[in-house]
Amino acid sequence: MALDKIGIAKRIAKEVKDGYYVNLGIGIPTLVANYVPESINVEFQSENGVLGMGPFPFEGEEDADIINAGKQTITTLPGASFFDSAMSFAMIRGQHVQLTILGAMEVAENGDIANWKIPGKMVKGMGGAMDLVASAENIIVAMMHTNRAGASKLLKRCSLPLTGVGCVKKIVTNLAVLEVTPDGFQLLERAPGVSVEEIQAATEGNLIVTGTIPEMEL
Amino acid sequence: MALDKIGIAKRIAKEVKDGYYVNLGIGIPTLVANYVPESINVEFQSENGVLGMGPFPFEGEEDADIINAGKQTITTLPGASFFDSAMSFAMIRGQHVQLTILGAMEVAENGDIANWKIPGKMVKGMGGAMDLVASAENIIVAMMHTNRAGASKLLKRCSLPLTGVGCVKKIVTNLAVLEVTPDGFQLLERAPGVSVEEIQAATEGNLIVTGTIPEMEL
């Protein structure tokens, strides 16, 4: 059965290692924070200027001056710090943030990513995504395998304006975990009960299947 | 009579205008702070990271963590702030400091200045001087008109390695006040009792004398 958003977040949480500083994009990536095991020490950075983000505040304790990049009210944990936008992107550009998790409209088999604009129809803006994908050493994309019309989001080439080139390392979708390799999307894991054939059918880009593909453990 | 160092400092103090942020170099420039009239609001910046420098501390109140660029113990005045070296030079390079006063070994008639090195003999280093002279809109040099050997320090061309090119606007020496113009050193004022001839004799670069040259008022 294909994963839901929470399932994707749970699987990505397993990619987070002890000692990582992590930047979480808006949407599914934000959910990842909820599933990182307590035994692991990580800190979440939000590019609007906070390190050491905690959970949402208790009702009545929201502070308009303490939000994340999704404009949600948040709290901070012991060891947190606030800083300005230039320093925030110094952390990102300077590769001090070890892992970036973000959503995408399209990913190409060479690691290109598009997630900020549909010409003539929709423009959200790139926000901090272009800085993140241009600099992060480790980028994981969290997204549905296909769009609402059922078309694949894992493509030979992106059709939408790019956010970054050749930067995505790993993709976790509702169907699979894939690694971007020089030859295309290497299938690493299947969602529970989802067959390789289903994944192949939903993948437009070159899918590489080597040996037996295990099911994800969540 | 030629001025002493205090006389030079007093004359330069008259160049400081209300609302100026001022950077003072080591030596004579440091003395200028003592002679700015109290009716004028200025703030002194020291490039090691302080704005709003005050007088030396009272004996017993020195703090190793509060010094100026000359490594002297200082105090701060109300409205002062501390900052790091990058921000300090952001102030300087960004032309937020209105006036720079510094010493020199040589000044050329085109505004070149040399004050950091005598090849093979002496190297003090440029410290912040190269940043200051490359950026400040208003640079005044405070120095003796001649060196210890009696040779002019106001030259056609500098013989020593440069600190900056075409940047000096005004020079106050023990003998005179001069402005750097496209044609050379325009004599503006004489030290009390010092003749134009004496100044001419001590000036190797082109000295421009137009009309009657008044004596300095101190």
Next chain:
Amino acid sequence: MIRKEVANVKDALAGVTNNMTLMLGGFGLSGIPENAIAELVQLNVTNLTCISNNAGVDDFGLGLLLQKKQIKKMVSSYVGENEEFERQMLSGELAVELIPQGTLAERCRAAQAGFPAIYTPAGYGTEVAEGKETREFNGKMYVLEYAFKADFAFVKAWKGDTAGNLIFKGTARNFNPCMCGAAKITVAEVEELVPAGTLNPNEIHIPGIFVQRIFQGAKYEKRIEQRTVRQKS
């Protein structure tokens, strides 16, 4: 001490005219110069170019100026859920230069710190880099981006003193410090204006040298865009 305080928002915005380029601090609705924006609406200046990470929401922040068509061009990183912003952009009524958030911050800092341009990897290979100079350093490609030139910068701080020193709070800091001193005139509005000497010199985020005018703001609404909470168990 050089005094920077002015009596009110009117005095603070003296000199703002049509066709100017303005920088405005804030991320979403957090840390925006609410008083300056309200006064810009009052002044009814038009043909403005606004450099700001976002353009507020439909009925608050810079959205107020968008509704009155006072803005000719926005330089931002994010449109988000601002429908009027997206509508004017897609219809071509509004010129929009969308640039990466870190590039926006650093082009402000370059103006503040006297750098003419910077090399950043952000946007390389995308339409953001089209027509721009690119260059390789150590095997990686960078885009040359220029320092902003602006007439006024409007920033909002938590506390400030009469010498212009500023302290920001939480994530309301965001772009505000980077914009101080990045325009010809920087106007800071603060929630609490105190006499010089009150703030600890060690705790000041932005020294007064980067600020030309400061005033105590009034009636901060500080609207929350996404009120997310959890229940006490």
Next chain:
Amino acid sequence: MIRKEVANVKDALAGVTNNMTLMLGGFGLSGIPENAIAELVQLNVTNLTCISNNAGVDDFGLGLLLQKKQIKKMVSSYVGENEEFERQMLSGELAVELIPQGTLAERCRAAQAGFPAIYTPAGYGTEVAEGKETREFNGKMYVLEYAFKADFAFVKAWKGDTAGNLIFKGTARNFNPCMCGAAKITVAEVEELVPAGTLNPNEIHIPGIFVQRIFQGAKYEKRIEQRTVRQKS
């Protein structure tokens, strides 16, 4: 929370070897990493390249390493009254790259912030710019200067917490913040190490992400170079 504290200066300097490039904070003797310097003397590592605004005085700070000939090359802005430094430089025993102070700060910040290079006006037309690329922007000339590459950065702060967050005091701040995160490993020594959560997140000068190891320093001498005082009248 990611813990950064190490037990002592020995653990903090684990991995330092001959031939490395080190950054060291401080201006004159103010804000220098006294404990790290003492340990470098103990370790007797040699052939070091040291990036530091000054090289201490003859018998303190980096002067201690100069005396023991542990330093192959200094990258500094100021020699000043350090006679051993000047002597080794003039005799050619020590390689010295003298660069403008603002360039030094910004080449550190470039390394910290992921910029490959910067354009600065400082040094244009002087021997500092010889052999370097120059370029005009808006009628003014600039010199291209590259980000530093260093193995270790040793900085000294006033207070720090176990998450690596730092607060500096007075002008002992100087180059220390710019060097944090500008080397492969940043080691911070502090006068007071407190548990994470003790420092106000709004008052932190350098977030812990830029620091890999932190320890409580011992026996700070904090020597004053120029003790200037006035008499009470």
